[in-house]
Amino acid sequence: MHTSWLTAQSYGQLSNQVQGAFIAPLPAFEVIRISGADNRKYMQSQTTCDVDQLNADSFLRGAHCDAKGKTWSVFHLLEHSDDLLVVAFRDELNASLAQWRKFAVFSKASFEPCQDTFAVLGIAGEGAEQLIRQLGFTPPAGKGGLSRHNQSALLQLADQHYMLLMPKPDAITLLDSTLPLAAPTLWLKQHILHGLCYLEQPLIGEFVPQMLNLQAVDAISFSKGCYLGQETVARMKYLGRNKRAAWILQAETDEAPAAGCDIEQQFNDNWRRVGQVINAVNINNQLWLIAVLPNDITPADSLRLKSDSAPALQLLPLPYHLS
Template sequence: MHTSWLTAEQYAQLSTQVQGAFIAPLPAFETLLISGPDNRKYLQGQTTCDLDQLQPENFLRGAHCDAKGKMWSQFHLVSDGEQLVVLAFRDELNASAAQWKKFGVFSKVSFASGQQHYAVFGIGGSDSEKLIKQLGFSVPAPGTLSRKPNAILLGLADDHFMLLIAQAEAQPLMQQPLPFAAPTLWLAQHIQHGFSYLEQALIGAFVPQMLNLQALDAISFTKGCYIGQETVARLKYRGGNKRAAYILTAQTDEVPAAGTDIEVQLGENWRRSGQVVNAANINNRLWLIAVLPNDTTPADSLRLSSDSAPALSLQPLPYSIN
């Protein structure tokens, strides 16, 4: 944890036992600030989302791929005046930033870490609308955002939000009598909504459709060319993608690392079927989002590839991937 707005003592006191609405600091999520007259044009040729659709009142989900269509990152994109703000998990943001900076020398665009500008929080839980109003925001519908001076609130889904707030205001916020919770509580909810992010072990491993980004409005199939576009479009129009992201649960105290294998039972044998993408454990209930064959059904017997090999139960996705 490398942050000036959250102390180690504050972090250690955060709990997963908060009931109802909560606010959780997310120090592993960071921002990249992209400036310059070509910033929108540049990202339009680099990402799966359509920058022409980005307005002050909304945000975009998108992915950044290599030439083969494999993802460096998936992210949320916000406009802040003439500046663009990319919000993502630290590992994937660093991977994309390195690539964007490498090729950005040919455009009128500049990049700066947002780590000293913004702190990131997650808000969720039942009755989160009351907490949001207490913080002085109107409640944004999914896909939209709410602003107040030095702060932006993104509506990811019902009762699931991300807050960008100026560093100078993050420390006073942490002193308020609010229902602060551990990041794990928000991350478990993130998984339950069918969202994911890329940790270091899986950067460059998946095309966007393998993480259901077409179902999350993170891919524009009408915007024109971008890096990796040929592969992404071919999977839509010609088929061929055989994998998708699924939500799984288990009763265990384990928290598997990204990339851990998931196995399926075939007769008396077990064989590798997929990989863990993200995991969170609340009170010995493990929540996973994992990439599996897209014909996986609840009838399949699945387990985590670990010493205890807990059985995994497939949960319904909150959206259609067909």
């Protein structure tokens, strides 16, 4: 994992054993700033979310698709004065940035990477609201809510699960405090258990947004105007064309599969490839992952990771309803 704003000493002190609420640096997540008179209009034409609904006290989760409706990135979008900030995992953010710049040549919109300006951290765990108050924030009103303090912004992604954008010097200072700090993997475990995901390089451009359950986490507007890939996204909803979804799975194993690794299902005496790992994390030989599988999969189906040890995978319930 890239650790550009973390010292080796700071990173080495982070643990997965923290109990209760914690703060975790997320150095693999980055930010870009979108400036210019057309920034909102341009992003409205490029993304699944309704940018017209964005305000100072909220953020939007959305996706950027290609013309065929395949997802380049899953991101979070918020206001920053007259500008917009986009937060996403580095691989997908770089993929979308290249496309946005290419098609923005006739728009008054400019794109600036902010890896030297902002740092991204995660906050999660029981009692997270108290920790948030210690940082000087008023807890957001609920999922999709945003609170600001000084030059920082706090996004509530789910219950007791947050993303924090801070000026880089403030984040570095925070890591030297006595607040409970944890490794990024502990936050990622919570991210997976909330049914949320991001795209790493092997899976960029592979899935339509509904295969990542983005319709279930308010990341797709079906009432906004046209945007890139809209025809495919709408067809999946109104014609029932989507046959796949993202599912949460767990296993007892020391393996930590990479994005794109295969998952197999047993049919009589044979095993057949039925899906792919999106994100995975292993803590103390407990594997949690989110994967794209058939949308009619059930806990009764026998699933395993395709690997040398082929550990059995247990299907866990999603924290939201699919539609």
